[in-house]
Amino acid sequence: MKQLLIILILLQTFTVFAQNEDLIKYANPLIGTHKMGHTYPGATVPFGMVQLSPETDTLPYEVNGRYNPSVYKYCAGYQYDDPTIVGFAHTHFSGTGHSDLGDFLVMPTVGELQMNPGTEDDPKSGFRSAFSHDNEHAEPNYYQVMLEDDQINAELTTSNRVGFHQYTFPKSSDAHIILDMMYGIYNYDDKNVWTFIRVENDTMVTGFRQTHGWARTRTMYFAMTFSKPFKQYGTSDYSKKQVYKGFWRKFDQANNFPDIAGEQIRMHFDFDTEEGEKIKIKFALSPVSTANAVENLNTEIPHWDFEKAKKDGQQLWQKEFEKINVTTGSEEEMVNFYTAMYHTFLGPTTYMDVNGQYKGLDQNVHQADGFTNYTTFSLWDTYRALHPFFNVIQPTRNADMVQSMLAHYDQSVHKMLPVWSHHANENWCMIGYHSVSVIADAVMKDNIDFDANKALDACVATANYRKYDGIGYYLDMGYVPEDKNSSSVSKTLEYAYDDFCIAQMAKKLGRDDVYKEFSKRAENWKNVYDASIGYMRPKLSDGTFRKDFDLLSTHGQGYIEGNAWNYSLYVPQDPATMIEMMGGKKQFVKHLDSLFTMDLPDEFFAHTEDITREGIIGNYVHGNEPAHHAAYLYNWTDQPWKTQDKIRMILKKQYQAAPDGLGGNDDCGQMSAWYIFSSLGFYPVAPGSDQYAFGSPAIKTATLHLENGKTFEIEAVNQSDKNVYVKKIELNGKAIDRRYLTHSEITNGGKLTFYMSSRPKK
C-alpha cells in the first residue's frame, strides 16, 4: 500500500493522549477511495445534504444496451488511481455497491471554451483536467486539488445544504465555469428525465435535475450564486428527446438566454480573471424547490468567507469526533479510528430544507414535525452495527432516523418501512425488512422519541406484506422456497432474525399476541437447516432440500453476497441453539476455525462481489456483511479467546490508513461502525437485544461522551499488538465474567477495564 506514506506525511502533527485535541487531522477522506472502498474524498459536514466531491470519470451505466461493469468502481464518483478530474458534483453516496446521484457537476476552465468532458487519455480534448496527488489535499469538510491543465486551484467546503467552491484562476480573458447538468453517477440510459434552469441575474442561477435510475422518480433543486458577475453565459443542449421549438425560435437560446429546459443540458459562465483571482460559488440544494434552495443558501452561508465556512463545518466534525476520545498505540490506529468515525457520520444524510420541508416517498411535500428528516437508508448493511452505534453515540439523530423511516412508512403505498431508500424513493436493494431491526434496537435501548406502538404496527405491517420478496411463501410455509424466489436461504434467515426483533419490541411494549406470533416466526431459520450436511440449504416448495448445492459459491445457491459457509452462521438471535443444531460447541469451533483458515482457489475470489482479495480471510468474507458477527460466535463456545484474536486480526487486515485501505465497500458506514465497536472491545451481535458481545479492544483508552451527560470510559490495560487476549474484565472496578456488556451499563456511565495478555485465557 504505497499510498500509506503519503497519508502519514500529510499528518503534520501528532500527539498521543491529548484530550480535546484537534481530531480533524486524524480523519482522512482519501481512505477508501481506491479500489473497493467506494468512499468519496470531497467535502461534507456530518450527515450533510451536500457531498461536494471530485469526479474522475463519466462512464455510462450501459454500453450498447448492456451493463458496463466499469461503472462499478465509480459508485462514489472518484477512484484514487485515475489521472483526471472532470468536475465537482454535489451529491454522493459513501461506500455503496450500487449507485446514483452525482448531481450538478461544476468545472472551472480557461482558454478556448470546451463543452464536452473530453477523455481520460486526452483530458485537454475537453473540460476535464489532469491532476496529481502531489497537489491534492483532503480533510473533513475541505478538499483541494490543482487542476493542472489550466493551472486552476480548486477548493471545496460545505455547510449542511450548501456547497462552497473556491477556484483560483490564472490571468485570463477567457475563464469559464462549466455547469454540467448531464453528468451523473451510474448514468443509466443517460438517466436525466428533465432539466430546468433559470439565470436569475448575473450572479444567480436556479433550477432542477430530474432523473430516473436507482431512485426512479427523483428531483434535486438548486440555487447557485457566483462571487463575481459573469460577463456572459451560454447553453448547449444535447437532448435526445426532441423538445418543442415553436415560438421559442424568437430567441437565441444558446447565448445569454435565461430560460432553459431540456433533457441534456450543459452551461458555461464566462469571466475575465486576474492572476490569482478567486471566483467563488455557493451552490445550495433542496429536495423541494428552487425557492427552498435559495432560502437554504441565504440561511446557511450568508457570506463569502470560504475560510469561515470551512472552519464552521470542521467545528461540527470536531464536535462529533469529541464524542469518543481515544488513545491508541499508533498514529495509524488514530487515523483508522477517526476515519471510521468520519465514515459513520457521513449518513444517513439530511433530507429537509431549513424550513422543515422535504419531499416524501409519495412525491408530496411534507413538513417534518419535530424531527430532522434523513434519507439514504442502506438498511441491509447498516442495521448491523451503524444504527446500534448511533444508539450509543447519536441517540437523538437515531431517533430522528426512526421518525424518518416511520414517515416513509406513512407515505408508502405499500405501507412498508424502507428497505433501501434514498431521496424520496425506495430502490428495494438487497433483502430483508431490516427497518424493524433498527426500530427494535432503538426501542430496546430506550431511545424512543417516537410513537413506539405505531412503530410496532409499522413493523408488523411490513413483515406481513405478502407481495414483497417471498413473504407470502414465508408466511404460508415458514421459509422462502428457492424454486419460487431466489436467495431464499438468505431471505429466510434474515426474515427470522427480523421477526425476533419484532418479538422483542412487542414483549417490551406488552403486545403479547405480536410477541407470540413473531417469536414463533423467529425460529423459521430452522426450516432451512439441513442437518444431513450441517449447513443452511435452499429448500424447495415441495419441502425437500435442493439437491444441487455448492457450499462455496455465492451465486445461485440460495444466498446473496455470501456463501453457505458464511451465511449458515446467520442466526444472531439464537447462536446457542444454532450451535447445538450444528453439532455442538466443539464441532462448531472446528467449523469456525476452518472458516478463517481455509485456503480457497483464486476462482472463488473472482466471483465474490463488492470486495477485494484482501476483503477475505480464509473463507471469511469481511468485505460483505452477512458474517460480520461470525468472529464473535466463539463467545458462545468454550473458546471465546478465538473471538479475541480473530477480531484483532480482522481490524489489522481489513482497515488500513491508505486510499486502498478498506477491503470492501464501506457500505454507508457499516464497515466503519464494525471497526469502532470492535476497537472498543464489544459488538452488537443481535441488534434488538440489549447485549454487546465482548471481543478484544484495540484502543488503549476511550472516553465516550454520551448525550445524557454521562461518560463511559474504557481502558485496555497492557493492550498491544501482541497482547490481544482478555484476561479479565471489570465494570466500575468489579469483575464480570459474562461475555457481554448491556446497553444500560454504557448509558449509566462508568468504566470498563480490560486486562490484556499475550496468552489466551483458556
Place this chain on the structure above:
Amino acid sequence: MKQLLIILILLQTFTVFAQNEDLIKYANPLIGTHKMGHTYPGATVPFGMVQLSPETDTLPYEVNGRYNPSVYKYCAGYQYDDPTIVGFAHTHFSGTGHSDLGDFLVMPTVGELQMNPGTEDDPKSGFRSAFSHDNEHAEPNYYQVMLEDDQINAELTTSNRVGFHQYTFPKSSDAHIILDMMYGIYNYDDKNVWTFIRVENDTMVTGFRQTHGWARTRTMYFAMTFSKPFKQYGTSDYSKKQVYKGFWRKFDQANNFPDIAGEQIRMHFDFDTEEGEKIKIKFALSPVSTANAVENLNTEIPHWDFEKAKKDGQQLWQKEFEKINVTTGSEEEMVNFYTAMYHTFLGPTTYMDVNGQYKGLDQNVHQADGFTNYTTFSLWDTYRALHPFFNVIQPTRNADMVQSMLAHYDQSVHKMLPVWSHHANENWCMIGYHSVSVIADAVMKDNIDFDANKALDACVATANYRKYDGIGYYLDMGYVPEDKNSSSVSKTLEYAYDDFCIAQMAKKLGRDDVYKEFSKRAENWKNVYDASIGYMRPKLSDGTFRKDFDLLSTHGQGYIEGNAWNYSLYVPQDPATMIEMMGGKKQFVKHLDSLFTMDLPDEFFAHTEDITREGIIGNYVHGNEPAHHAAYLYNWTDQPWKTQDKIRMILKKQYQAAPDGLGGNDDCGQMSAWYIFSSLGFYPVAPGSDQYAFGSPAIKTATLHLENGKTFEIEAVNQSDKNVYVKKIELNGKAIDRRYLTHSEITNGGKLTFYMSSRPKK
C-alpha cells in the same frame, strides 16, 4: 350545414322573452366542434380547471420526424365527423390553433382486455369504440354518448377541479376502466416526460403526468376514485426510455402492483358488472400535488350523486348566462348568443387548488393571496374583445386575471408579462405584448383590484425587453426591420398599439414620463406605412421598404395570420390619422368596400391559416383576428352605415348554430366575444380606451346585470334581418349623435335604445 337540423331538434323547448328562464338549453357545446372551430363538446363549469371531453383520435404530432398536419384539427381532441371515440380526457383548450393537454384519458370497455387504442378503421382492434351522433348529447357541464362497440353509456359532468364520469355497463365479468397516461393532444415526440402512479387502495389512484411540448415543463397531478372497488388491476409499460429495473424485479409489476412510474404507461382496472350497473369515477386535478388533488376531490364533490354534480355545475352556468338576458328574433340567434357566452366563459381557466396553492412560472408552488389564479392566456386573440367583455360582465374575474398575469410577471425570469401562457409555462405563441392591453383596459375602465403602478412598471419592463422578438430593433429604429425579424409589419403595428395602451394607463396614473415616451412609441406604425402604395409594408434595416411584396399573400410578406389588405388597417389607437394617411375618408371607404367584396382566387384560401373558406368574406378574414375591428372603421368615415350592414353580415355568415358553424378557431373565446359585443350593438375597437364603437345590434333586447348591482338595458326597436341600419340612438331617453358609447355609460346603468331601419341614415 346539415347538422343544423339535429341541433334544433335537441332544443326541446323554446320560449322567447322569458327572463330568468332556463338559458342552459341555448348553449350548445357541439357548436364549433366540426372543422375549424376547435371547440370541445365535453363537460366543464365556467372557468373550470377540468375540461372533461371525448377524444376522437390519437394522432402523433410528428410522423417520421416531420410535423403531421393532420393533428391540427385535433387541437381540442374531438372532430364532429369522426366515427370513433378513444376515451375521455380531462384538459382541453377551447378554440386554439395550436395545442397541448389531453391529460388522463379514461375509457370503459367490456370483454377481452385491450390495452391499445386501436384504429379508427377498426375500433374493435383496441379499446376505442364507434359512436353515433344519434346517441350523443351535449349541454353545458354534461356530455353523454353511447359507446357502441361495448354498449356502454358514458356520461360526464364536472365541478371546477373534478371530472365526474358515469358509465352504465352491460352485464359482464370482464368489465374494464382503462387509464391511458400516454394519450395527449399534440403528442409531440410522445411528449410524456414522466409518469408516476400510486394505487392507494381498491378505489383510489393518484399520480402525475409530466410533459414537454407547447408547455415545456408541465406537470398535472390527479386523484381518481371509483364508486366501486375494482377486483384487480394492472399496468402496461410502453416506455422507450429504459427505466432501471434492479431490485424492482422482486415484484410482479404488471399485476396488482400499486407503485408505478415510467415514461409511457397505461393501466386497467377490472370489474364485474350487472346489467345496467353504473360505475362512477371522480377524477380531480391539481397543478401542485396529489395531496392537493385529493383535497380538491374531497372538497368539491364529497358525494357520489352524478345528477347533483351535473345540476350544481349547470347552476353555475345559468348564473353566468343570466348576466345578460337577451331576446332575439330567432331560436338560432338565441343559441348563437348563449353558445357565444358559453365559449367566452370557458377560459382563462382556474389554475389554483381549493387551498389557494398553484404552480408558478418559476415551477415553485405559490399561494394566491387575495385572488383566483387563472391560466391559459391566449393574449394575441383575447385582448381584442374577450378581456374587454370581461371588464363589462366579469370585472372581478378580469381583475383576478390581471393579478394572475402580474404573478406571472413576478415569477418570470425575463420579467415579462405573459405572451401566451398556460399551465405554469410561457409558450411565446404569436406576437406582441398584449398583456399591456388587457391591463390598460382594466385600468382605464376602473377595474383596478391590483396595484396599478406596479402593473404599469410590469408593462414598461415587458415593452422594453430587448431580447424579445425584435423589440431591440424596435426601440432603436422605431420599427422592426423585416431582414432582422420576420412578420415585422405585424409586430411593429401591434407594438405601437400596445404602446398606446401603456401611454393611456400612464396618463391616468399621472406618470407623465411614461406617458410621453409611450405616446411617441404609439406612432411607430407610421414608420411602416408606404405612402407610395397606400399599405403597411415590410421595411428593411437600411430604412428602405422591401421591393418584393405581395398584398394578398399571408406568408413571408411581413405579416402573420393576415395579409396587407387586412393588417394594414391595424391602427386601432388612431384610425383617423391612419385614414388621413391612406388618402382620406373617401378613398378609405373605397378601400374598405373592396376588402369586403373582392373576388379572390381559390389559391388564396389554400394558404390562409386556421380558417375555412367560409371564414372569409371577400378578402376580409374574420376567422383570424387582425381585422376584427375593420368593419367598425367605417365609423371614422362619412359612411358609418356600412359598419352596420357589414357587422350584421358577418354575424350571419360567420356564426351558425351547427357543429361547423364557426368559420375559424374560436381562439379561447375571442371570436365569441366579438359575436356578443357586435350583437349588442357596439365593439371595443381600441381596448385601453374607454370607448366602444357603435355597430348594429342583432338582439331585440338585452339586459346586462352588472356586478356593481346596476343594470344596463339595450333595446333595438324595430330590429330585423332587414332593419339593420341605425336611425337613432338614445341613451336614457336622450339622443346621442356620437358614434361611440363609453364604458362608464354602461357601468352607470341605464338604457340604450337603438331605433332601427331598413335604410341607411346617410
